[in-house]
Amino acid sequence: MAKIVVLGAGISGHVAAAHLRRKLSKEHIVEVVSPNSNYQWIPSNIWVGIGRMKSKSILFPLKPLYKKKHINYKQAKAVAFYPEGDIQLENPYVEVEYVVGEQKGKKEKVTYDYLINATGPKLNFEATEGLNPGQNKTFSVCTYNHAEHAWEGLNALIQQMKQGKKAKILIGTGHAKATCQGAAFEYILNVEQELRRHKVRDMAEITWISNEYQLGDFGMDGMLLSYGGMTMKSHEMVEMIFEDRNIKWILGAGVQKIENGIAHYENLEGEFKTENYDFAMLIPSFSGHGFKAYDKTGNDITEKLFKGFMVVDADYTSKPYEEWTVQDWPETYQNPTYKNIFAPGIAFAPPHSISKPRKSKNGTEIFPAPPRTGMPSGITAKLVADNIIDAIKSGKNELQHKGSMGNMGAACIASAGFGLTSGSGISITTFPIVPDYKTYADTQGRKLGKTFASIGLAGHWLKLALHHAFIYKAKMKPLWWLIPE
Amino acid sequence: MTKRISKYQRFKMMNPIIQFFKFLYLSLKIMVIVAGGHGGTRRVN
Numbered sequence: 001m002a003k004i005v006v007l008g009a010g011i012s013g014h015v016a017a018a019h020l021r022r023k024l025s026k027e028h029i030v031e032v033v034s035p036n037s038n039y040q041w042i043p044s045n046i047w048v049g050i051g052r053m054k055s056k057s058i059l060f061p062l063k064p065l066y067k068k069k070h071i072n073y074k075q076a077k078a079v080a081f082y083p084e085g086d087i088q089l090e091n092p093y094v095e096v097e098y099v100v101g102e103q104k105g106k107k108e109k110v111t112y113d114y115l116i117n118a119t120g121p122k123l124n125f126e127a128t129e130g131l132n133p134g135q136n137k138t139f140s141v142c143t144y145n146h147a148e149h150a151w152e153g154l155n156a157l158i159q160q161m162k163q164g165k166k167a168k169i170l171i172g173t174g175h176a177k178a179t180c181q182g183a184a185f186e187y188i189l190n191v192e193q194e195l196r197r198h199k200v201r202d203m204a205e206i207t208w209i210s211n212e213y214q215l216g217d218f219g220m221d222g223m224l225l226s227y228g229g230m231t232m233k234s235h236e237m238v239e240m241i242f243e244d245r246n247i248k249w250i251l252g253a254g255v256q257k258i259e260n261g262i263a264h265y266e267n268l269e270g271e272f273k274t275e276n277y278d279f280a281m282l283i284p285s286f287s288g289h290g291f292k293a294y295d296k297t298g299n300d301i302t303e304k305l306f307k308g309f310m311v312v313d314a315d316y317t318s319k320p321y322e323e324w325t326v327q328d329w330p331e332t333y334q335n336p337t338y339k340n341i342f343a344p345g346i347a348f349a350p351p352h353s354i355s356k357p358r359k360s361k362n363g364t365e366i367f368p369a370p371p372r373t374g375m376p377s378g379i380t381a382k383l384v385a386d387n388i389i390d391a392i393k394s395g396k397n398e399l400q401h402k403g404s405m406g407n408m409g410a411a412c413i414a415s416a417g418f419g420l421t422s423g424s425g426i427s428i429t430t431f432p433i434v435p436d437y438k439t440y441a442d443t444q445g446r447k448l449g450k451t452f453a454s455i456g457l458a459g460h461w462l463k464l465a466l467h468h469a470f471i472y473k474a475k476m477k478p479l480w481w482l483i484p485e
Numbered sequence: 486m487t488k489r490i491s492k493y494q495r496f497k498m499m500n501p502i503i504q505f506f507k508f509l510y511l512s513l514k515i516m517v518i519v520a521g522g523h524g525g526t527r528r529v530n
Contacts, residue, residue: 244489331525379523402525409518421501427511429518436526450518456498458507465512484520 002028002392005094005112007078009034009062011042011374012345013118015381015485018476021071023389031072033110035099037061039474040144043374044467046186048147049281050194051155052418055144058467060475069476075100078119079107081293081305083338092340114388117310117343118381121286124175130258131174131284137261138174138280141187150281154191157279161200167278170263172209174282176254179219179369181210184283185238186414191281192245193417193424208242208249209263209275209282211366213358215239215249218412219368221355221435224444225428226452233444234428237453241416241426250275252358254366255282270361286346286369304335310343311335314351321356326406326436328352332399333384339397342384345377354434374470375410376433378485379403406434409450413463416455425459428452 002024006017009032020030038059047053066073076096083092091111098106123142125131133140139150161167171188173181188208195201208215216222216234223234242249252268263275263282288308295301305311314330328351335341343349354370383401391397409431416424429452435445443451473483490498497503 240489243487326526329526331527375519383523403523404526406526408523409521411515411519422499424498427515429515431518452514454507454511456507457501457504458511461504461508462511462515484516 002113003111004028004030004114004116004388005110006030006032006116006118007034007094008118008120008347009036009039010118010120010345010377012120012347012377012381013116014039014474015378016116016118016344016385017071018069018474019382019385019481020389021069022481023385024392026070028392029072030070031074031110032062032066033074033076033078033094033096034062035075035077037063037075037100039065041467041471041474043463045141045144045147046183046190046415047418048144049139049141049150049154049187050190050418051151052194055148058471059144060471065475074098074108074110076108078289078291081291082109083115083293083301083305083341084296086294086296086298092338113340114391115341116381116384116388117341117347118345119289120346121309122289123284124287125284127285127287128175128255128258128282131255131282136258137278138258138282140284141183141281142180142283153279154194158195158198158200161195161203162198165203167204168276169204169206170209170275170277170280170282171206172250172253172282173211173368174255174258175285176211176256176266176364176366177369178211178283178285179371180283180286181212181218181368182371182373182412182414184208184210184281185218186416187281188247189241189245189414189416189424190418192247193419193422197422206247207275207277208247209253209255209265210249210251211254211368213252213268213356213367215242215251217355217368219353219355219371220430220433221445223430223435223446223451224448225446226448227454231448232453234453241455252360252366254360254364258282266360266362266364266366268358268360268366288349304337305341307349309349310341310347311337312343312348314349316349316351324352325438326404326432326434329404329406329434331402331404332387333380334387334399342388344380344384346372372405373410373412375485376405376408379408382485404434406432406436408433413459413466415460415463417460419460421457423460424455424457425461425463427454427459427462
């Protein structure tokens with residue numbers, strides 16, 4: 001009998017738990033520990049943030065599903081890791097703290113044979129002074145609650161614009177090293193379309209602000225892609241879209257401070273500037289959760305498990321951008337010290353960024369952190385689950401299943417507007433996610449053909465179809481496993 | 486404002502019939518790329 005504990009019930013944690021439960025007999029225990037009571041399909045938060053979808057459409061409660069599927073569930077948050085146990089308890093364990101109900105605040109030692117850390121990122125709003133969702137006219141779409149508030153703020157502004165108010169809207173990244181530019185990109189296009197739908201587009205000035213060096217970097221160093229029979233750079237495509245929709249842009253901007261309606265930022269020229277706004281949606285930086293780890297005698301061994309996020313089989317040697325290779329990126333997401341601990345999805349510490357690191361003339365680092373979207377999160381979670389399943393069944397730790405982001409494709413269906421006949425989407429696929437500049441030396445590290453973009457109504461249908469398909473899959477309905485990650 | 490997408494391009498992007506076939510094509514193409522497999526990058530001696 002083996003016990004596998006999964007920390008987190010987001011895309012990565014839920015995928016891992018679902019596959020473990022499906023493939024392991026009931027004698028083995030699969031236990032999920034998450035402070036969240038609901039599963040949420042994060043990619044659709046964009047549509048909650050423009051009022052075109054209710055949050056209840058993108059979430060469902062975890063407890064009844066896990067009970068039905070024989071997955072243990074504790075609504076608690078991880079506090080500290082004891083991968084060797086302690087003096088009293090021989091088994092490795094995670095100290096967790098319950099977050100609701102009568103047990104709220106109570107701590108418990110959750111033992112495991114295998115541990116999957118799928119805790120994702122901490123939304124590090126405090127890293128930017130004044131950046132709090134719902135305050136200072138800034139909002140976020142990182143969670144469904146944030147997205148609901150964003151819609152309330154945007155709707156109030158739309159009503160004012162209908163009364164004749166001219167407004168400035170600022171959307172992008174809220175920190176010099178934020179990531180997830182894709183979500184902000186989707187949101188700015190959706191907001192622009194909604195303003196046209198409400199017939200107030202001419203009352204608004206919309207500006208993109210980002211830590212990217214060029215448009216279309218997306219934290220992935222940009223890409224050369226096939227588009228409509230041509231080969232085009234991603235920054236040319238995004239420039240075309242923004243110009244066509246009359247969206248201005250500010251690049252190389254590290255937002256440092258937010259005041260009521262004023263964003264203070266430093267740019268790569270080392271200039272300190274401000275941008276006024278009436279409504280802003282700024283993505284915060286992501287960080288690890290600040291977990292601590294201890295050995296059997298209680299000594300602090302946090303650095304063996306964490307570098308902000310969890311340490312896995314990546315090459316963390318510090319080296320210049322020119323020497324980075326795809327081989328630096330992890331393949332199995334296994335902690336090198338404690339072989340029964342894994343960290344798929346966003347929980348693993350990347351070896352470095354994907355975009356070229358840049359500093360301002362004042363020495364401030366301004367460039368995107370590496371993004372890890374739903375698709376690689378799901379793929380890496382499944383391969384971690386498969387390796388654990390193999391180890392339990394065969395008794396050998398061979399780690400046959402591998403998936404480096406340097407040898408993995410990803411699709412990003414970026415919504416550019418909601419509506420069954422008026423919607424639009426920008427379908428982008430990239431192979432590989434991390435550019436392999438040696439294998440694909442002539443095409444900026446990516447395989448053309450497998451890296452392409454398409455704009456149109458079909459993209460909106462595709463994103464809507466994926467929304468329904470992945471919620472079906474997450475609910476573990478009949479034949480759910482046939483839907484790929 | 487600079488019109489970067491022509492009327493004809495926009496017609497193709499938003500025409501439901503053209504886009505229906507595009508939807509089928511994109512679904513298959515994305516499936517092939519994403520479900521087409523993944524692996525390691527390091528050589529094992």
